[in-house]
Amino acid sequence: MPSSDGKLRILIVDDSPTIRKNLVQTLESFDFDVVAAADGEEGVSHVAKDHGIDMVITDVHMPKLDGIEMTQKIVSQGFNKPIVVLTQERRDEFVQKARAAGATGWMVKPFHRDEVISVVRHALKLSA
Structure with missing residues (x-):
C-alpha cells in the first residue's frame, strides 16, 4: 500500500547511523518513502503503528532486539511483506x-x- 503521496514505504532498521543515512539517501533518491529505526524494538514499534510499510530492511546484530528476533516478532504479528536482512x-x-x-x-x-x-526492486516485484 503506497504512502499518501503514492510512494512505496520502506522501513530501515540498523543501529549504525551511517548505514541508516546511506540507505535512506539511496532509497529516497529512487523515490521511495523511507522511515528509519535504530534497533529492533523501535522497528517492531514502527511496524505496529505504521500499517503502510511495504518492506523492511534490517541489520542482524543490534542492541535490545536483533534483526532475527525482530523479524520473528513482526511476522508473528501479521506483517507479510518483504523483509531483507x-x-x-x-x-x-x-x-x-x-x-x-x-x-x-x-x-x-x-x-x-x-x-x-x-534487491528492493526484486523484493517488491518492481521493474527496473
Whole structure:
C-alpha cells in the first residue's frame, strides 16, 4: 500500500547511523518513502503503528532486539511483506535461520547502492 503521496514505504532498521543515512539517501533518491529505526524494538514499534510499510530492511546484530528476533516478532504479528536482512554473515546456516524467522531476502555487507536498489526492486516485484 503506497504512502499518501503514492510512494512505496520502506522501513530501515540498523543501529549504525551511517548505514541508516546511506540507505535512506539511496532509497529516497529512487523515490521511495523511507522511515528509519535504530534497533529492533523501535522497528517492531514502527511496524505496529505504521500499517503502510511495504518492506523492511534490517541489520542482524543490534542492541535490545536483533534483526532475527525482530523479524520473528513482526511476522508473528501479521506483517507479510518483504523483509531483507543485512549482514556480514555468509554461512548457509545463517540464511536458513533468517528464512525460518520470516526473512524473504538478504544482502551481505558491505553493499553498493545499485545492489540495494536491485534487491528492493526484486523484493517488491518492481521493474527496473
